[in-house]
Amino acid sequence: MFNLPQALKRLVIGRAMRSEELGETLLPKRLALPIFASDPLSSVAYATGEILLVLTLGGTAFLYLTPWIGAAVIALMAVVVLSYRQVVHAYPSGGGSYEVVSTNLGANAGLVVAASLLVDYVMTVAVSVASGVDNIISAFNGLADYRVALALGFVVLLTAMNLRGVRESGKAFAAPTYLFIGGILLMVVTGAVRVVFGDDPQSPSAAFGVSAQDGKGTLAGLGLLMLGLRAFASGCTALTGVEAISNGVPAFRKPKSRNAATTMAVMGLTAVVMFAGVTALAMTTHVHYVDDACRLVGLSGDCHGYTQQTVIAQLASTFLGGDHSLPFYFIQAVTALVLVLAANTAFNGFPLLASILAEHRYLPRQMHTRGDRLAFSNGIIALAVVAGALLWFYDANVTSLIHLYILGVFTSFTLSQIGMVRHWNDVLRTRTAPAVRGAAQRSRVINGVGAVTTALVLVIVLITKFTQGAWLAVVAAVLLWLMMRGIRRHYDAVSDELAIVDPREETVRPSKVHGIVLVSKLHKATLRALGYAQAFRPDSLEAVTVSVERDATRELAARWEEFEVAVPLKVLDSPYREITKPVVHYVREYRRGNPRDAVAVFIPEYVVGHWWEQLLHNQSALWLKSRLLFTPGVMVISVPWQLSSAPRADHPARRAPGAVRRGEPTPGSDIPEPERI
The missing domain is CATH 1.20.1740.10 (Amino acid/polyamine transporter I)
Structure with a gap:
């Protein structure tokens, strides 16, 4: 697929050079x-x-x-x-x-x-x-x-x-x-x-x-x-x-x-x-x-x-x-x-x-x-x-x-x-x-x-x-x-904080790992996130949804039972139609009650192929990540689902070696915003 920004970049600054070419x-x-x-x-x-x-x-x-x-x-x-x-x-x-x-x-x-x-x-x-x-x-x-x-x-x-x-x-x-x-x-x-x-x-x-x-x-x-x-x-x-x-x-x-x-x-x-x-x-x-x-x-x-x-x-x-x-x-x-x-x-x-x-x-x-x-x-x-x-x-x-x-x-x-x-x-x-x-x-x-x-x-x-x-x-x-x-003070403080004093103390395992899969609807992206969470073999696992519209929540619960999903579904009430605060509050309350446990939060996400498609999906997961990442003992795991518009990795003939396509998550980059939880 032709990438216009990449082509313009190469036109302006030329081909990329290997580190060995520095001489x-x-x-x-x-x-x-x-x-x-x-x-x-x-x-x-x-x-x-x-x-x-x-x-x-x-x-x-x-x-x-x-x-x-x-x-x-x-x-x-x-x-x-x-x-x-x-x-x-x-x-x-x-x-x-x-x-x-x-x-x-x-x-x-x-x-x-x-x-x-x-x-x-x-x-x-x-x-x-x-x-x-x-x-x-x-x-x-x-x-x-x-x-x-x-x-x-x-x-x-x-x-x-x-x-x-x-x-x-x-x-x-x-x-x-x-x-x-x-x-x-x-x-x-x-x-x-x-x-x-x-x-x-x-x-x-x-x-x-x-x-x-x-x-x-x-x-x-x-x-x-x-x-x-x-x-x-x-x-x-x-x-x-x-x-x-x-x-x-x-x-x-x-x-x-x-x-x-x-x-x-x-x-x-x-x-x-x-x-x-x-x-x-x-x-x-x-x-x-x-x-x-x-x-x-x-x-x-x-x-x-x-x-x-x-x-x-x-x-x-x-x-x-x-x-x-x-x-x-x-x-x-x-x-x-x-x-x-x-x-x-x-x-x-x-x-x-x-x-x-x-x-x-x-x-x-x-x-x-x-x-x-x-x-x-x-x-x-x-x-x-x-x-x-x-x-x-x-x-x-x-x-x-x-x-x-x-x-x-x-x-x-x-x-x-x-x-x-x-x-x-x-x-x-x-x-x-x-x-x-x-x-x-x-x-x-x-x-x-x-x-x-x-x-x-x-x-x-x-x-x-x-x-x-x-x-x-x-x-x-x-x-x-x-x-x-x-x-310099910031970097020194980070270095001091991350310095290993006692390796045995720093490598103590949590008592158990509690997995939470955030759910908005029951669809393929949700099932992939559930399967991925189960593959991690946490000590306990639950699905969590926020009840913003009661009819939609009842429909989700009915389909959950109809498909006999083995993971229990937890419904969080949200009288003010907020999504982020109830989830963050629930996770933090669990941590207060179980301070020696680790919590793994799995978030299903859509990966789209065009920038304008991002505008069609809201940013709830982005806010959730930014809030949850400040909570000690909580790991946030994104589970992407590539939509048909997103370039796929299973077409090797169309991919240059080592290339990263638009819409794909890259090392060190943020994953695109998801469908609303």
């Missing part, structure tokens, strides 16, 4: 780079713009700070990349910052990092997709009204690609990432050559002046310092996703640590060159980029209807032939594409981290389960749902979303570097070989500098962005931390 999904460096490093590489497209966006709050007077802030961001990126290369070598199992901090600073500190990273991964998807949509709108202004729909559509596309597996998503995303790198480098080299040879190109926005926000035009002293720090904090978005490689080491081919460290070095060098080039060209061509187009002086027409081009779009227009040239559209296309695909860093990092947390019992165990394509499907879907909700709530606006960003990144940066310093201290206490001690001392210095630097940046980000919306990210991380602690 085939491991990544060479050329695919690992676009998968794990697309976020920090693509942030080149908006990091410079975020710096300019803050500095132009004071008009054009403070744009001279741009190269200094850019240099600070580059220095910070170098420190972080060098620091995380130490993490990759020291902790190759893939826990990244979470494993480093949990091992060296304790479980609670590790959960702080985990919560911060999970929040930041969500923000990576939201900001990257929203920024990608901005670049599309820069090329095609008519799409501005469809901003949210485009963003949500890209999230759905990314989800589908990642559900197909890490290796396949890497193949799909590799070309756009490398085209973006090539396009930006081409634009930077072209611009540098023109400037060196005396050309003085001007960006499209250079002709506009910028009016300062109220009170921002004459900043000095502390006010100027805070503006510079705020611009630096916004520029630090260039560092988001750097830690993803340290989380994804298990996905690399052997030697895993060396390949991951090499990939991280290539990523850092490439990102620094592109960011420095874009920032230098933006300063040379006098790009003016503001938070509100109405602050542009000299703009003709209605400022509210004016769509600002991104920094990348303005540079491409300046150096590659204008707004309608083929190179301009190429840069805009690959930039938009790589920004959307930058979210793929989070789609790989979030599920990996969630699976580790689930393995440690801090998240639901389903997060540790691999899907048909050996990807952590539940983590991928959870990330997509939350990120999609943020994009919808904030109208896919980068400026609004960016304030929630990077706080979690620098929390994990700082704690992981402190943890690495403690790790190297332990190495120096226990190892005596000169070569090992020398390497540990060098690494400790690198991580120590990283800890101090990232801690300072964390304070700056917290101060400058907290009132701008970063408090929401703090609240989300705290709630997530509390939730993970609660999940």
Whole structure:
């Protein structure tokens, strides 16, 4: 029988893969780079713009700070990349910052990092997709009204690609990432050559002046310092996703640590060159980029209807032939594409981290389960749902979303570097070989500098962005931390409760087993349930029915006698026409009177073949099960009867090996709802 949902699933994510095929999904460096490093590489497209966006709050007077802030961001990126290369070598199992901090600073500190990273991964998807949509709108202004729909559509596309597996998503995303790198480098080299040879190109926005926000035009002293720090904090978005490689080491081919460290070095060098080039060209061509187009002086027409081009779009227009040239559209296309695909860093990092947390019992165990394509499907879907909700709530606006960003990144940066310093201290206490001690001392210095630097940046980000919306990210991380602690307490309590103390006490048999078969009518399903109950050989057995309609009950009793059913029939009165309460009350009263006995309740059920047939049968058995399962000493046993519309197991020619047909009970699933008892 053709199964449309299953066919659509295979079309979207491909054939199911065996567990033994996991090794085939491991990544060479050329695919690992676009998968794990697309976020920090693509942030080149908006990091410079975020710096300019803050500095132009004071008009054009403070744009001279741009190269200094850019240099600070580059220095910070170098420190972080060098620091995380130490993490990759020291902790190759893939826990990244979470494993480093949990091992060296304790479980609670590790959960702080985990919560911060999970929040930041969500923000990576939201900001990257929203920024990608901005670049599309820069090329095609008519799409501005469809901003949210485009963003949500890209999230759905990314989800589908990642559900197909890490290796396949890497193949799909590799070309756009490398085209973006090539396009930006081409634009930077072209611009540098023109400037060196005396050309003085001007960006499209250079002709506009910028009016300062109220009170921002004459900043000095502390006010100027805070503006510079705020611009630096916004520029630090260039560092988001750097830690993803340290989380994804298990996905690399052997030697895993060396390949991951090499990939991280290539990523850092490439990102620094592109960011420095874009920032230098933006300063040379006098790009003016503001938070509100109405602050542009000299703009003709209605400022509210004016769509600002991104920094990348303005540079491409300046150096590659204008707004309608083929190179301009190429840069805009690959930039938009790589920004959307930058979210793929989070789609790989979030599920990996969630699976580790689930393995440690801090998240639901389903997060540790691999899907048909050996990807952590539940983590991928959870990330997509939350990120999609943020994009919808904030109208896919980068400026609004960016304030929630990077706080979690620098929390994990700082704690992981402190943890690495403690790790190297332990190495120096226990190892005596000169070569090992020398390497540990060098690494400790690198991580120590990283800890101090990232801690300072964390304070700056917290101060400058907290009132701008970063408090929401703090609240989300705290709630997530509390939730993970609660999940761990639950799993620990269940484990303690199920732990075997005395095997002899736990295996004591009940005095006897009393069987109860629930009956609504006397038909084939009822007789099968009676026969099944008798096959269990309980010490006592009775059939129980609830008298809702007296005539129907009298007819049932008459037929019971007519067919000479050997099992006695017990009738429970129900003056208020309820079914569940009388049965539950009867079973519980029996247990109170016979606390050492076990009760086995057999429920005959219909199995139908179509979803709409479920609507034709009520849900009494479902309610009965849910109530009876909370009663100690009571076992609930479903006895299915497959109706003619249900696919049957006795047609092997129509069944694929190991297939489970619609309507059949499957291991671990609920049995379809029955006819009324």
